[in-house]
Amino acid sequence: MQCHTTGYDANPTAVNGGFDDYPFEFPAQLGPGVWDQLVQQFPEAMAMARIQCESCHGPGGNHLGQTGNNAIVTNLDAETCGYCHDQGSHHVFPQQWDISVHATGPNVGYAGGRAGCANRHSGSGFVEWIKGGQQPLAAAPSPIPITCATCHDPHDATNHAQLRLVSATLTNGYVVNLGNEGRLCITCHKARRDAVDYTNNYLRNLSSHFGPHYSGQGDVLVGKNAVTWGYNVPTSPHLQAIDNACVGCHMGPGPLDEETQKAYTQVGIHLL
Ligand code: HEC
Ligand code: HEC
Ligand code: HEC
Ligand code: HEC
Ligand code: HEC
Structure with a gap:
């Protein structure tokens, strides 16, 4: 959830209007039509679903209407992406x-x-x-x-x-x-x-x-x-x-992951 939504911080003291601050129940089954159903059922949480500007640029509340200040971050560091894409076994x-x-x-x-x-x-x-x-x-x-x-x-x-x-x-x-x-x-x-x-x-x-x-x-x-x-x-x-x-x-594909049948650990991909 941390990587597929915006502003997710499960720490109860972090009330930042992120995905986890609104009611939501993870669906028992995923499939066609489920997304639309969730949007109907949990509109506030779903407004914070997926990767949005603030996922990479940081919280933008203080930036709104104040384009002259530095209240938002823009950088090219690998960490900006690694925050989500560095997830151990699958995202390497x-x-x-x-x-x-x-x-x-x-x-x-x-x-x-x-x-x-x-x-x-x-x-x-x-x-x-x-x-x-x-x-x-x-x-x-x-x-x-x-x-x-x-x-x-x-x-x-x-x-x-x-x-x-x-x-x-x-x-x-x-x-x-x-x-x-x-x-x-x-x-x-x-x-x-x-x-x-x-x-x-x-x-x-x-x-x-x-x-x-x-x-x-x-x-x-x-x-x-x-x-x-x-x-x-x-x-x-x-x-x-x-x-x-x-x-x-x-960046050729390597053996498929047994569980997902996807070539996540492609031989050489990104090992350039
Ligand atoms: C996946 C991460 C990511 C997301 C999502 C993202 N950005 Fe960016 N943004 C970057 C990075 C990295 C840069 C610096 C590299 C570049 O300019 O391409 C950047 C640069 C910018 C810049 C500066 C452009 C410039 O030429 O100086 C603006 C403005 C910006 N983003 C606005 C947005 C807005 C608005 C959204 C949402 C609609 C958004 N970004 C979503 C990562 C992201
Ligand atoms: C908040 C978490 C998050 C951040 C930060 C993030 N990503 Fe992603 N990224 C994802 C997720 C989740 C997906 C898969 C989306 C899906 O398939 O539904 C994805 C997909 C991608 C894809 C695959 C697109 C495709 O065509 O298959 C690329 C490339 C990518 N991200 C690059 C980046 C880069 C570069 C950055 C940093 C500038 C970045 N991401 C930052 C979560 C993130
Ligand atoms: C030198 C260029 C280069 C750099 C640096 C690079 N990538 Fe890529 N990336 C590519 C290319 C090219 C592909 C497409 C590979 C293919 O089609 O098989 C790709 C594919 C991807 C994909 C999609 C994989 C898929 O199966 O759809 C993701 C996600 C991704 N890169 C994330 C990242 C992240 C995160 C970083 C930094 C840690 C990064 N990349 C750095 C060139 C680069
Ligand atoms: C037919 C497969 C193939 C293609 C296409 C190919 N390469 Fe290579 N490349 C290799 C192999 C294999 C090696 C290792 C050769 C060795 O170690 O003697 C190599 C070596 C290299 C090296 C040197 C790496 C080092 O450690 O010194 C670079 C840089 C490079 N390739 C970049 C490229 C670029 C850029 C392209 C596209 C213009 C390209 N290659 C196309 C297979 C390929
Ligand atoms: C933005 C420019 C840029 C792009 C795009 C880029 N490279 Fe490179 N690449 C470099 C530079 C510069 C170096 C050497 C870095 C150094 O020695 O400081 C390098 C190093 C390498 C090496 C290692 C060579 C060695 O001496 O061991 C390989 C292999 C390579 N690149 C392959 C690729 C492939 C394949 C792609 C496309 C997916 C790619 N590069 C895209 C600039 C680039």
């Missing part, structure tokens, strides 16, 4: 994420703090870059790891799993039209230069950062943005063969 994404390089990345502080790199190396930079119409950032916001709300948009269910982005363009302008969800990964995991231009004009481009940047998996998988010296180099069929490209391999 936060535990997996905790030990992933997206969480522990050594480059967050360095590259994430630089305006030119923050849109890839910092969760806050990536979100700001998307909100700003994918234009170069003028300054880097405080760097944070690649958290849940970097990849997931808490306010938009357009894409599967509320992914923030399912499109990608390589740095040479090539628009990736296969790979579905994997294009979220490619947006960050791609070369930072137009390879042909960079190679042909290398004298103009010399700097202390000269040379290929690591993590060009997107370009390799798509088979574009490479110098081929005039040869026609064949590309592996993995982009066509694997649903969701990067996600298909790196």
Whole structure:
């Protein structure tokens, strides 16, 4: 109930107008039509059912009508989501994420703090870059790891799993039209230069950062943005063969949970 409703706090001294502060009886049987019945029977409690603004932003009573104060919280920390999604045996994404390089990345502080790199190396930079119409950032916001709300948009269910982005363009302008969800990964995991231009004009481009940047998996998988010296180099069929490209391999489903027959503990999912 704590995770599927708003303001739930069973402590009797916490009278916050949350779900548990109103009459409610859990139905003996779940099924079609039960929700509508509950709305009729327990209208006050049901108004606080499901995940609402305050589930993530904190109590907003003092914020109402006072947009100038800080009486509400907005942050991208994994804890905002882990409060519900970290539930031991079935919901293990936060535990997996905790030990992933997206969480522990050594480059967050360095590259994430630089305006030119923050849109890839910092969760806050990536979100700001998307909100700003994918234009170069003028300054880097405080760097944070690649958290849940970097990849997931808490306010938009357009894409599967509320992914923030399912499109990608390589740095040479090539628009990736296969790979579905994997294009979220490619947006960050791609070369930072137009390879042909960079190679042909290398004298103009010399700097202390000269040379290929690591993590060009997107370009390799798509088979574009490479110098081929005039040869026609064949590309592996993995982009066509694997649903969701990067996600298909790196977040592949594991064995089903015996009780629920769902693949909750997907091998690799969120262990990136
Ligand atoms: C699942 C958690 C979650 C829920 C539910 C949620 N938000 Fe958010 N909200 C966030 C996070 C995380 C951010 C910061 C990242 C972002 O802006 O996408 C945010 C950002 C915001 C912002 C700042 C946007 C900006 O550009 O600065 C506003 C305003 C906001 N939310 C309002 C709402 C309202 C109103 C609701 C309910 C209708 C709501 N949120 C529901 C998690 C949530
Ligand atoms: C108050 C508890 C709560 C919080 C906080 C919360 N979630 Fe959820 N989330 C849920 C529940 C419950 C579901 C399942 C809803 C359902 O299927 O009825 C869910 C579903 C999801 C889904 C699956 C959507 C789908 O398409 O299957 C994603 C992705 C998700 N949450 C991401 C987030 C992120 C990112 C945050 C933090 C910004 C967050 N959640 C914060 C409770 C929460
Ligand atoms: C917002 C940009 C961003 C997105 C989106 C993103 N990544 Fe990453 N990823 C990074 C960065 C930056 C690092 C390296 C962090 C560091 O070293 O500080 C990384 C690290 C990794 C690593 C570990 C590499 C190692 O050295 O061990 C894997 C694997 C990975 N990402 C796969 C993926 C996959 C698969 C997706 C899509 C589901 C994805 N990434 C989405 C930015 C991103
Ligand atoms: C690097 C990007 C990335 C990060 C970081 C990330 N996710 Fe995801 N998440 C994904 C992708 C991609 C999928 C879709 C996987 C698929 O389709 O198999 C997904 C799926 C999900 C789902 C839906 C699973 C389902 O079976 O429908 C939930 C819930 C979720 N993530 C929660 C979280 C939480 C909580 C965190 C933080 C602890 C988090 N994610 C961090 C990329 C990410
Ligand atoms: C056909 C399955 C497959 C696809 C598709 C795939 N990968 Fe991988 N990836 C792997 C395997 C397996 C490894 C481990 C290779 C090794 O350890 O030698 C790996 C390694 C990596 C690493 C290095 C991890 C480390 O610890 O050094 C990164 C980063 C990465 N992949 C990201 C991506 C991205 C981004 C995409 C999409 C553009 C992608 N991968 C697509 C299977 C795949």
